[in-house]
Amino acid sequence: MAQESYSDTLTATALTLKDIAREAGVSLATVDRVLHNRPGVRPDTVRRVKEAIERNSFQPHVAAAELARGRARRFAFVMPSGPNPFMQQIEAYLGEMSAWLSARRLAVEMVATDVFDPSVLAASLETLSGDYDGVAVVALDHPGVRAAINDLVDAGTKVVTLVSDVPSSRRHHYVGIDNIAAGRTAGALVGRLVGQRSGKVAIVAGSQGLRDHAERIFGFNQVMASEFPGLTVLPVLEGRDEDERSEQLLARLLGRHADIVGLYNVGAGTQGVAKALSDAGRDKQVAFVGHDVTALTRRLLLQGVMDAAISQNPGHEARAAVRVLLALARGEPILREQEKIRIDIVMRDNLP
Amino acid sequence: MAQESYSDTLTATALTLKDIAREAGVSLATVDRVLHNRPGVRPDTVRRVKEAIERNSFQPHVAAAELARGRARRFAFVMPSGPNPFMQQIEAYLGEMSAWLSARRLAVEMVATDVFDPSVLAASLETLSGDYDGVAVVALDHPGVRAAINDLVDAGTKVVTLVSDVPSSRRHHYVGIDNIAAGRTAGALVGRLVGQRSGKVAIVAGSQGLRDHAERIFGFNQVMASEFPGLTVLPVLEGRDEDERSEQLLARLLGRHADIVGLYNVGAGTQGVAKALSDAGRDKQVAFVGHDVTALTRRLLLQGVMDAAISQNPGHEARAAVRVLLALARGEPILREQEKIRIDIVMRDNLP
């Protein structure tokens, strides 16, 4: 029976600190000093130890390290205080992890605050200093917030931004999507779903002042301009993520333009947008693309009112934030590929 | 400065086995016996201990448990021996995890074998028995294979099927996508991308004997029949996942039918399919949907030859398989939501 199978192992043999000490010709105490950046070691010795670690690609045994350090780790999630379904989902997914968390002696705390007021958010962040090993924050890009983040980082706290980034800060990691690419994806979808037809395309956003919305619109327009010359993009409607306002604005627009063939809803207010479209009896003719999979968008997709939703998986974001904070705290490498949040295109048949 | 923030902790306090022993009014040794299903404990005592564990929602400290058990865990990945790009990607992603693996003292070994020959595959699986704590296998659904899997499970090895499932076996978990849903998604995409036009749709598959291909075709036809009555699906071309054969078959079909507006490539052989389409000068008129993001499909998407790829993230599959095996081996709960493989729709603008 020809088996013809090769086998190939993917891991190094398990060395311990003792082996490294012997390799480097020093004592365990010195290796420990080097490993934890403790003072009192000659630069030359540091080098020798680090070389020995490199040479053997030594990895400290996570379990042993975790057990030895004793105290549990504390992470804080700083989230918007309003009733935001997306944020509630993130919180729910963190709840589902509770067994996973406690088996690792991790404590995750939710801190709700007004993330849209820079000074309040900054103050919230300041109060966390020292108490936590890591902080995940849905941040506004503002100088005060940036400073607060940098202070946390300087105090040794690991910081990841969640959903909305503050690239100018020294945060360790960003867990969220590339919003320009998300907008481009939406544009490509609307354009393709419209098909041969030419006509106008409407955009409903919360506000162009929000970084993520602005970026999405930018990406959307980019694709429209370069690839779908037959489509004209109408000025952005600012619905402030509210259902009523979005509905009114869109209803008026639909009334004025009989040749609207595409619609991009950048933020929330989806209920209102869908209502305006249905009430006008145009939900079947207009290619409608929005964001996020919620109970509402799920229903709209199934009904055929909405054609596609651009989604960032909230469960993935919650877990990625925790994993990244943990890896940072432990000094482990981050699996970039794993922690990257993808832009999901969700249509009726691949609804999760 | 109104802070208005509440805080809410998500983890229980950390109890140890000693606490459980005191709670249950027994010794540490007895708790240990119960926890590991060792014999010699009265049913009544077992109940008391388990109640104490439940009552306090006790979670064994993963790190301590891992450290105490000493020996490392070994997992085997049984994969097709041919030069399959998808499988190579899985292998590559496992390689990227090597630091993560060795920090946890996990050894992952690749076993290449002819997974398309049931007896060879079954024999391969049999040889693994006893040597591994867990096995991930790209399996063929066949009685012999099923039996081999069940034997492994009976021997205490944790088994997950990868990419292709054997639902009739007693494998602990399946890491992969729902192929019927994938086919439905492809159908919806082709239908939507074709737009108003009516005409014919071609399908190129490896073989209808492969379970995943058959399921995809089934889902595809389902959607076509119910939702796109204007489109006629032509008989499936069986390209055996080979470029040349696929090209020839498709070229002939294109020659015979001038009104082909959609194309679904179910498996590999993508190179040939694309060539036939381009050579006929019809790549812009035909809505072309295929599977998997590889160097080739990436290029075709960017060129506009291919319109969308249905993808199952190989990196995610590799990591999910490892995590699931690890959780099973440790007796930890599996984060279903995390390990579920989603059906990704990849178009030019959300290429990962």
Place this chain on the structure above:
DNA sequence: CTCAAAATGAGTTGCGTACCTCAAAACACA
């Protein structure tokens, strides 16, 4: 060369669990 400062070695303790041994207690049955 002397002496203090810096660098290093040697050792201890404890983290929470797994796994083991041996003795003692509780029990079942005749």
Place this chain on the structure above:
DNA sequence: TGTGTTTTGAGGTACGCAACTCATTTTGAG
């Protein structure tokens, strides 16, 4: 009642590392 069996307790050791103390050696400045 005694005997044999089952159940339970008590305790130890080990896992690899963090974090610490204290003694000893090396170094460099004067």
